[in-house]
Amino acid sequence: MTKTQHQVSNAERALLVGVGWKRAPRFPGMPAGEQGRESLLELVELARSAGAEVAGTVFQVRESADPATLVGRGKLDEIRAEATAHQAPLIIFDSNLSPVQQRNIEEATERRVIDRTQLILDIFARHARSREGQLQVELAQLNYMLPRLTGKGTAMSRLGGKSGGGGAAGRIGVRGPGEKKLETDRRRIRDRVGKIQSSIDEVRKQRALRREARNAVPLGTIALVGYTNAGKSTLFNALSRAEVLVSSRMFATLDPTIRALRLPSNRRVLVSDTVGFIRDLPKGLLTAFRATLEEVQEAALILHVSDVSNPHHDELDEEVDKILAELGVEDRPRLRVLNKIDQLTPEERKALPNGAGRNGSGDGGSVYVSALTGEGIEELLRRVDAVMPTDPVVTLSMRLPLTEGRTLALIHALGRVLSSQVDDSHMRLDAEVPSSVAKRLRLNDFIVEETSRR
Numbered sequence: 271m272t273k274t275q276h277q278v279s280n281a282e283r284a285l286l287v288g289v290g291w292k293r294a295p296r297f298p299g300m301p302a303g304e305q306g307r308e309s310l311l312e313l314v315e316l317a318r319s320a321g322a323e324v325a326g327t328v329f330q331v332r333e334s335a336d337p338a339t340l341v342g343r344g345k346l347d348e349i350r351a352e353a354t355a356h357q358a359p360l361i362i363f364d365s366n367l368s369p370v371q372q373r374n375i376e377e378a379t380e381r382r383v384i385d386r387t388q389l390i391l392d393i394f395a396r397h398a399r400s401r402e403g404q405l406q407v408e409l410a411q412l413n414y415m416l417p418r419l420t421g422k423g424t425a426m427s428r429l430g431g432k433s434g435g436g437g438a439a440g441r442i443g444v445r446g447p448g449e450k451k452l453e454t455d456r457r458r459i460r461d462r463v464g465k466i467q468s469s470i471d472e473v474r475k476q477r478a479l480r481r482e483a484r485n486a487v488p489l490g491t492i493a494l495v496g497y498t499n500a501g502k503s504t505l506f507n508a509l510s511r512a513e514v515l516v517s518s519r520m521f522a523t524l525d526p527t528i529r530a531l532r533l534p535s536n537r538r539v540l541v542s543d544t545v546g547f548i549r550d551l552p553k554g555l556l557t558a559f560r561a562t563l564e565e566v567q568e569a570a571l572i573l574h575v576s577d578v579s580n581p582h583h584d585e586l587d588e589e590v591d592k593i594l595a596e597l598g599v600e601d602r603p604r605l606r607v608l609n610k611i612d613q614l615t616p617e618e619r620k621a622l623p624n625g626a627g628r629n630g631s632g633d634g635g636s637v638y639v640s641a642l643t644g645e646g647i648e649e650l651l652r653r654v655d656a657v658m659p660t661d662p663v664v665t666l667s668m669r670l671p672l673t674e675g676r677t678l679a680l681i682h683a684l685g686r687v688l689s690s691q692v693d694d695s696h697m698r699l700d701a702e703v704p705s706s707v708a709k710r711l712r713l714n715d716f717i718v719e720e721t722s723r724r
């Protein structure tokens with residue numbers, strides 16, 4: 271299996287290029303190209319999420335797109351000079367580029383060039399956790415790459431992986447193999463696309479079976495969702511800092527975006543960080559995006575994080591709500607976490623509506639926090655405790671194969687192990703676990719005896 275490819279290597283220096291359109295609709299008083307400027311700011315955050323170091327930005331307001339180069343030949347010279355001045359081997363365009371534009375820009379700037387879609391795919395690739403998520407992302411990447419194969423070295427070196435290895439000099443400007451090789455490359459990619467497609471079908475079939483068997487039991491998991499840059503990962507770290515148990519570390523090594531957490535009532539839950547939502551997501555990426563959000567569908571509680579210091583946060587939140595509805599989780603218990611209150615002035619703080627619940631099923635209201643300073647985190651934990659569905663503890667004896675690492679980690683993270691003993695290739699455990707976990711164990715025939723319920 272080829273690994274999902276990244277196009278941006280860690281700490282790779284990138285020059286970001288944005289374009290504003292004179293004729294784009296705007297409010298009275300809004301300067302021309304304003305939307306493009308905001309979009310470029312978002313691109314800065316996206317580039318950072320993908321691991322790039324933003325070396326600089328270039329912005330231009332244009333009447334219309336140049337079909338050959340998007341920005342025009344003259345601007346390309348400037349971009350090239352900027353990239354040299356900032357020592358950036360990579361240029362990221364905010365707009366989506368046609369294969370021809372991308373090739374022309376690469377030639378003119380002698381740099382590796384990627385566009386917004388490719389950058390987003392890169393971020394998805396970093397977040398894809400489930401087998402299906404990884405396959406969907408790879409599929410989208412290959413489909414995007416196919417019309418961009420040019421016979422120059424670049425496209426195939428991207429497919430070949432080696433993110434970071436080689437550097438721009440080794441990749442760009444090297445005359446690639448001729449047409450014959452190109453045809454072979456295309457065929458190879460198409461074969462791979464076919465294979466991925468059938469693996470996805472297979473994974474789906476298996477999952478459907480598993481789901482039936484497990485009755486789609488939502489675990490005691492909390493999913494952090496929200497627009498990109500809202501502060502999910504910062505909150506994730508703030509929340510999990512409190513709990514550094516051996517067992518949660520064990521879970522963290524299995525899955526770095528899931529941590530165990532203890533609520534004020536002393537019950538334990540799992541929190542998972544997710545990929546950020548992005549406005550105007552290219553159509554071809556929706557499936558891949560949804561596949562990276564599987565854990566949201568399993569969550570017992572959704573924490574919708576938004577950035578109150580962003581004047582557009584209401585609009586962005588609506589986008590998030592829309593996608594949650596598409597995922598079929600609009601009725602799941604939900605808490606709105608209004609983050610970054612440290613950024614507000616005292617007046618703005620006073621003007622905040624109080625955190626009362628809004629209408630709508632599952633709405634647990636809102637909580638103001640600063641993930642950065644820790645303000646409001648305790649209150650948030652109390653609210654989570656109140657809104658999170660109860661999951662009574664049962665005491666069990668069980669026997670499960672040692673290969674069930676995930677299940678063992680889950681028992682350790684969410685339950686309390688009273689005794690354990692290895693026999694052959696199995697582990698025997700007496701433990702107190704929440705009923706949702708017990709239900710999963712039962713459906714997998716791991717339970718030997720149910721002692722008590724309390």
Ligand SMILES: Nc1nc2c(ncn2[C@@H]2O[C@H](COP(=O)(O)OP(=O)(O)OP(=O)(O)O)[C@@H](O)[C@H]2O)c(=O)[nH]1
Binds near residue numbers: 504
């Ligand atoms: N001032 C302030 N900044 C914050 C706060 N929380 C997060 N940030 C900053 O906001 C930026 C984005 O934070 P992340 O936690 O990476 O946001 P995210 O939601 O995980 O973003 P994606 O993973 O791209 O979706 C970082 O620069 C954080 O330091 C906060 O409470 N106050």
Ligand SMILES: [Mg+2]
Binds near residue numbers: 503504543544546
């Ligand atoms: Mg994040």
